Amino acid sequence: xxLRTPTDLGSAIRDRRRRxxxxxxxxxxxxxxxxxxxxxxxxxxxxAEIGLILRTIEVLGVRLSLDTNEMTPEETATLAVPVADxxxxxxxxxxxxx
Amino acid sequence: xxLRTPTDLGSAIRDRRRRxxxxxxxxxxxxxxxxxxxxxxxxxxxxAEIGLILRTIEVLGVRLSLDTNEMTPEETATLAVPVADxxxxxxxxxxxxx
DNA sequence: TCAATATGTCACCGTTCGATGACCTACCCA
DNA sequence: TGGGTAGGTCATCGAACGGTGACATATTGA
Numbered sequence: 001x002x003l004r005t006p007t008d009l010g011s012a013i014r015d016r017r018r019r020x021x022x023x024x025x026x027x028x029x030x031x032x033x034x035x036x037x038x039x040x041x042x043x044x045x046x047x048a049e050i051g052l053i054l055r056t057i058e059v060l061g062v063r064l065s066l067d068t069n070e071m072t073p074e075e076t077a078t079l080a081v082p083v084a085d086x087x088x089x090x091x092x093x094x095x096x097x098x
Numbered sequence: 099x100x101l102r103t104p105t106d107l108g109s110a111i112r113d114r115r116r117r118x119x120x121x122x123x124x125x126x127x128x129x130x131x132x133x134x135x136x137x138x139x140x141x142x143x144x145x146a147e148i149g150l151i152l153r154t155i156e157v158l159g160v161r162l163s164l165d166t167n168e169m170t171p172e173e174t175a176t177l178a179v180p181v182a183d184x185x186x187x188x189x190x191x192x193x194x195x196x
Numbered sequence: 197t198c199a200a201t202a203t204g205t206c207a208c209c210g211t212t213c214g215a216t217g218a219c220c221t222a223c224c225c226a
Numbered sequence: 227t228g229g230g231t232a233g234g235t236c237a238t239c240g241a242a243c244g245g246t247g248a249c250a251t252a253t254t255g256a
Contacts, residue, residue: 049213
């Protein structure tokens with residue numbers, strides 16, 4: 001599953017929790033956070049701490065991986081010339097919400 | 099690359115930034131955060147906001163994915179009986195640093 | 197060597213975090 | 227009908243956030 005936003009992450013966490021038949025309180029206890037935190041994160045809270053997120057993911061028995069986008073043919077072609085890639089990245093990132 | 103801790107994440111971000119020939123200030127500007135934030139995150143700050151992390155990752159042209167650990171035989175076997183899996187998860191999570 | 201560039205540190209500040217505990221729905225099922 | 231369970235909300239609080247700007251300390255290249 002691909003994660004782009006905190007909402008994606010929240011949905012993934014909720015799905016996985018339910019798959020394991022855990023309620024919010026069980027998960028909260030195992031991760032060492034409050035039940036409220038679980039609720040907020042599952043709703044996609046963008047300011048949740050990365051450390052707690054990572055612990056939650058580990059408790060859920062899930063693996064988080066980071067890959068360069070060199071997999072698809074187009075992306076591989078682009079990355080073959082790093083400078084061009086930088087330009088594309090800058091363009092995509094321009095005018096992002098602060 | 100596998101991410102288990104905020105330190106893993108920080109290293110990955112720094113590596114990727116250098117690969118793209120960006121200095122901390124460039125990256126900070128593109129993500130919309132302060133240079134100090136980049137410094138902290140690259141050092142593995144565990145309380146950094148997930149939303150900012152995700153934006154950083156996108157600017158760096160990297161993909162974050164979440165996979166269940168159902169790939170190896172042992173894990174597949176375990177997940178076939180959710181209740182047993184929960185016990186293993188609890189045991190692994192016990193006595194985690196708060 | 198020197199100066200430019202990159203990186204790291206500091207104190208200050210307003211904002212938001214996450215924990216807590218109480219309360220409120222909904223839902224199920226006996 | 228009632229009670230149990232799961233999920234969501236609220237107010238409060240101390241702690242830490244992230245931004246800012248100035249100041250150190252590498253690191254690099256001429």
